[in-house]
Amino acid sequence: MTSLYANAMGPSFIVPLAMNNRRQPEVFTLRRSLCDPTHVRRRSRSSLKTSGVTMAAATPTAQCxxxxxxxxxxxxxxxxxxxxxxxxxxxxxxxxxxxxxxxxxxxxxxxxxxxxxxxxxxxxxxxxxxxxxxxxxxxxxxxxxxxxxxxxxxxxxxxxxxxxxxxxxxxxxxxxxxxxxxxxxxxxxxxxxxxxxxxxxxxxxxxxxxxxxxxxxxxxxxxxxxxxxxxxxxxxxDDRQLAAGIAEVIKYGIICDWRFFEWCEQNVERLSSRDPDATQYAMIQSCKYKADIVSQDEKESGLRAILNLGHTFGHAIEASMGYGSWLHGEAVAAGMVMACEMSARLGWISSDVTRRVEAVLARASLPTRPPPSVTLERFMTYMSVDKKVEAGVLRLILLKEPGKAIVTSDFPESILFDTIMHYQQLYKESPGTYEHATLGLPK
Amino acid sequence: MTSLYANAMGPSFIVPLAMNNRRQPEVFTLRRSLCDPTHVRRRSRSSLKTSGVTMAAATPTAQCxxxxxxxxxxxxxxxxxxxxxxxxxxxxxxxxxxxxxxxxxxxxxxxxxxxxxxxxxxxxxxxxxxxxxxxxxxxxxxxxxxxxxxxxxxxxxxxxxxxxxxxxxxxxxxxxxxxxxxxxxxxxxxxxxxxxxxxxxxxxxxxxxxxxxxxxxxxxxxxxxxxxxxxxxxxxxDDRQLAAGIAEVIKYGIICDWRFFEWCEQNVERLSSRDPDATQYAMIQSCKYKADIVSQDEKESGLRAILNLGHTFGHAIEASMGYGSWLHGEAVAAGMVMACEMSARLGWISSDVTRRVEAVLARASLPTRPPPSVTLERFMTYMSVDKKVEAGVLRLILLKEPGKAIVTSDFPESILFDTIMHYQQLYKESPGTYEHATLGLPK
Missing domain, CATH: 3.40.50.1970 (Rossmann fold)
Structure with a gap:
């Protein structure tokens, strides 16, 4: 079992799936609040042992x-x-x-x-x-x-x-x-x-x-x-589908565990090249984040919405381009960069965070900007029917700090407009930087 | 308040909605197991005061x-x-x-x-x-x-x-x-x-x-x-829609409260003529039965299925005739008679019960037989897709005794066939008795 994660092992505070050599099935638990953005920075290794999500290593071998x-x-x-x-x-x-x-x-x-x-x-x-x-x-x-x-x-x-x-x-x-x-x-x-x-x-x-x-x-x-x-x-x-999945893996780091994001920065090429250990580690870790959040908030009355980082922007891209043109994970990748950009414009995170998010997604061959054809008007049209709109008020998932996403409607509309226009402007300034030839995406 | 139910008052064990003249809102409760067929015959007046369904008479006047x-x-x-x-x-x-x-x-x-x-x-x-x-x-x-x-x-x-x-x-x-x-x-x-x-x-x-x-x-x-x-x-x-509703009112008596059935026998013409007191009493009483059963078994894992007395036969009639030809309540009326007939053939109730059910439904201008065009083959085709089929086994709601319905697959298929054929035979013997001119039903 140790060997399975020997290379893929994340930072020490991440639940050590392969910390011992016992041959008996092992059940250990994650704290329910593992991904609660209000607690995420206060956790300690010992506190990871109390939780709602349980994990069993049933057969501790390489084929486990x-x-x-x-x-x-x-x-x-x-x-x-x-x-x-x-x-x-x-x-x-x-x-x-x-x-x-x-x-x-x-x-x-x-x-x-x-x-x-x-x-x-x-x-x-x-x-x-x-x-x-x-x-x-x-x-x-x-x-x-x-x-x-x-x-x-x-x-x-x-x-x-x-x-x-x-x-x-x-x-x-x-x-x-x-x-x-x-x-x-x-x-x-x-x-x-x-x-x-x-x-x-x-x-x-x-x-x-x-x-x-x-x-x-x-x-x-x-x-x-x-x-x-x-x-x-x-x-x-296929590679494009794989990359779309990597976008969602990286998302978990951005929304609730910056050290997992850093692990992604260190290992993204291993994920793209299908390294089995890195992939298995990323899959299990991602499912743990997801399962823990769902266990706390099944019907998205609050916390669960953070899983939608980049999705409101992304859904607008998907709907506007016609479903199937961009893959969901591709649209989410561009949407996550937009959410980070907007968070930086709100002064909540440094623009360095946005650049790091953009860089790791680009290394996974993911788009990091919306397509130029999705104008401000089209963004606003499609975002106004997002499920996170309540009583006419648009709520977005934004970053309060690296590894800590929140659901909020507490932002000036002008910042949202500026964020969207920023990408329109970028495209005008340097159309050549918008390239998705490798993905076969429409330009 | 007393006046509201003065005439419509049911047998004494039915929760006395209007037993006192206090002007304060009154909340009283029904026993959760009011309609549980395993308990229905053992209830006592005092036990009606403990339950999951609560009822408040908010303004105890004639307009309450x-x-x-x-x-x-x-x-x-x-x-x-x-x-x-x-x-x-x-x-x-x-x-x-x-x-x-x-x-x-x-x-x-x-x-x-x-x-x-x-x-x-x-x-x-x-x-x-x-x-x-x-x-x-x-x-x-x-x-x-x-x-x-x-x-x-x-x-x-x-x-x-x-x-x-x-x-x-x-x-x-x-x-x-x-x-x-x-x-x-x-x-x-x-x-x-x-x-x-x-x-x-x-x-x-x-x-x-x-x-x-x-x-x-x-x-x-x-x-x-x-x-x-x-x-x-x-x-x-319209009268036909009213009658369809009366079928469901009578159903509650048949499945879980024979004394309410007897109240229906005594008052069915008052329901048909829209007597306000009788109608209000029947509505509230019916909703109490329904609410109590739903409170015990929301997702129909057991008890709730008894509400479908006559529905498996009825759905087959509706689907076979084309939706909209027979009203749901009309098809259920004929289906309830068939379920009683089958229960009598199984020896669980006397055929006198079937005749009483048939008679009260007929007095409400409801059909009491399936249409002749729904043959055995068509019944079996449509009944085989009923939601109460599980792992290929058809379950039916039948009467174990008057006022006590059960969900069961414990019957010889031949009795089901005989029941359906009985109506085909009846029609051959006396086609003239199958008349629904007053309902405008297809013959």
Whole structure:
């Protein structure tokens, strides 16, 4: 077990996953307030031992399985980490109720993993059906949820049947919403196949689809019964999708743990080059942050909103460009830089922080500016339908200090305008610096 | 206060709403297990004073307002009963958050009540929008939920905006599902305008829409923030809709309180003729049964299913005939007779019970047989997609004894077939007895 994290080991205060050589399963806990921005700077190593998130190192070998437990108000469930786990019947068995399972996946993932997952589940003795949707954010729509429901009806699925989301964030969100509403709720299991889905969207129960006028506007808080993470799936992930996931990994450092951000600064090339140890470490650490925040605030009545750093800007970019043009993680990367820039303009952080955030994202081949076609007017149009608008007031996630994000509407609108205009101006001054040729992005 | 129930007073063990002349608001409680079929025969008058459902007679005059409190796991909320309440701003004020309200209603109700509700809400100082859907069960579909979401987006509703369902069960179910999923959940208030919606569908948080292959297959458990019952609205209800509501009132007697059934036998013509006292008594009593059951089992893991007596047969009739051909309450009436017939064939109740159920429903101008076109094959097709099917096993609500319903799959399939065939046979023997000319039903 030590070897697994020998190289990837973060700063000493980060929960030491591999601190001992005992061969027994080990359960240790994180403090519930680990990521609470009001406490994040006061934690000590010893205080990491009291918490709502538990983690078990089940088999302390290089092939070990890790299990994190999410303790949301509406449901407790495990996140299982293990190589090759999606082709083993035993993986799925504990989560199968009833006698029918429907796997929802997309046309990219189906040729790679559908058969092995299907065989593994069929070996548990149930009937397994599948539905293969087209791949892309533009298909995260009511039409495709409706297709899933049609298939559920066609195969006479019932309240005990299980839906499996095999894919990235789009598949997870769409399937989760379909599961939440079919016969008013059936169990579902997340099998994320992208880094972004593993570290972010598959955990925490936010499900939903896009409305033509706004991202994720229709959906439900509906927790999965399990999240099954097979790091093998990352081997087939394309570079652009990988980078989009790295954006969300880096996000956790920015919002609640600056020393994890510094670890990212030191290791971002290892993540881009798919170093298994660094990737595993980043995945587990990210899921711990996510699980801990969700355990404290499942329905985003407060704290949870900090997970949306860069997302209000990012959603406006995605909607304005047309879903599927920019990947979610790419839009979030540019949005996080904008949020940092705005925080610096408010005098809350130094502009050096913004530069560091920009630099590490750029090293991960992520965009660090909004596209020039998303004008101030378009930003304001799309941001006005963001879910964080309440009674007409826009709230944003901004940085109070490095590693400490807050949700706030306490800013002059002029600073928001100036921030957006800053990027428009930058593009006018140096259009050549806006290059995403490597990502195949529209200019 | 005494006068209100002087004539409508039920048998003595029913909670005496009007037992004293005190002028102070009175709060008294029902036993949580009031309708638990395992306890229903053992209750005593004194035990009615301990419970999860509370009821306050706020102003003990002939114009008094009553408030029942529903204590579901996910939310506590009031059911307000009062004449003229929907045109008063104070009615809505406590339930309005944010600065925007969307009223969802239908083309029958809009000319009657939309303006007064709109004015009352606007007087609280918020922006009020409306969407008017066509009237009928056939519009309880994804298309119309999607229309509601479009209007929400168009008017930039946000998480604090409130949806108001002004209409019968179709509007309530559709609006509730729309509210559950818009930005993952906004508050909604039920303003039921049919007897059926008042006594059944507006209370308890079952929301949803029909799938072409099955009724209420897509939806959410999502409790309203309030139910506002204005008995004035019943004055404009047509006779057929009124009768459909009476079917659900009678249901409560059959499933959990045989003495309330006997009250219905004694008073059914008073309900049909819209006697205000009898109607008010039946409404409040029905809501108490419903609220008590929902308080015990919000998500239908057990007990709550008994509320679906006759519904599995009824849903098959509705789906087979095409939604909107038979009213829900009409299909439930025929379905309840079928459930009694089947229970009698199982030897659980005497056939005299079935005849009494049939007789009281017929006196309310309700159908007491399935239409001949719904053959055994069609029943089995539609019943196989019922939400109460689990792992391929059909469960039905049947009567163990008068006033005591159970959920069970413990019956020989042959008895189910025999029951359905019995009605096919009856029709062959005496087609003339199947007459619904007064309801305008297809023969």
């Amino acid at each position: 399985e890790y299990t994190l437990h999410v303790d949301a108000d509406s449901r407790k469930y495990p996140i299982l980490f293990s190589e090759g786990v999606i082709s083993k019947p035993d993986t799925f068995k504990p989560f199968i109720t009833g006698d029918k399972v429907l796997i929802v996946t997309n046309s990219t993932i189906a040729p790679l993993y559908l058969n092995q997952v299907k065989s593994a589940i069929a070996a548990t003795g149930v009937s397994v059906f599948d539905v293969v949707l087209p791949d892309g954010e533009e298909y995260k729509s009511l039409d495709y949820v409706s297709q899933i429901w049609d298939v559920c009806m066609e195969h006479r699925l019932d309240r005990k049947s299980v839906l499996i989301a095999l894919g990235g964030g789009v598949i997870g969100d769409t399937t989760g919403f379909a599961a939440s509403a079919f016969v008013r709720g059936v169990p579902f299991v997340q099998v994320p196949t992208t880094l972004l889905a593993i570290v972010d969207s598959s955990v925490g129960g936010k499900t939903g689809i896009n409305h033509p006028m706004g991202k994720n506007m229709i959906g439900a808080f509906y927790q999965p019964h399990a999240v099954i993470v097979d790091s093998n799936v990352l081997k087939t992930l | 307002e009553y408030t029942l409190h529903v204590d579901a796991d996910s939310r506590k909320y009031p059911i307000l009963f009062s004449e003229g309440v929907i045109s008063k701003p104070d009615t809505f004020k406590p339930f309005i958050t944010g600065d925007k309200v969307l009223i969802v209603t239908n083309s029958t109700i809009a000319p009657l009540y939309l303006n007064q509700v709109k004015s009352a809400i606007a007087a609280t100082g918020v922006s009020v929008f409306d969407v008017v859907l066509p009237d009928g069960e056939e519009y309880k579909s994804l298309d119309y939920v999607s229309q509601i979401w479009d209007v929400c987006m168009e008017h930039r509703l946000d998480r604090k905006s409130v949806l108001i369902a002004l209409g019968g069960g179709v509007i309530g179910d559709t609006t509730g599902f729309a509210a559950s999923a818009f930005v993952r959940g906004v508050p909604f208030v039920q303003v039921p305008t049919t007897l059926l919606a008042i006594v059944d569908s507006s209370v308890g948080g079952k929301t949803g829409i029909n799938h072409p292959m099955g009724k209420n297959m897509i939806g959410a458990f999502y409790q309203p923030h309030a139910v506002i019952v204005d008995s004035n609205v019943l004055k404009t209800l």
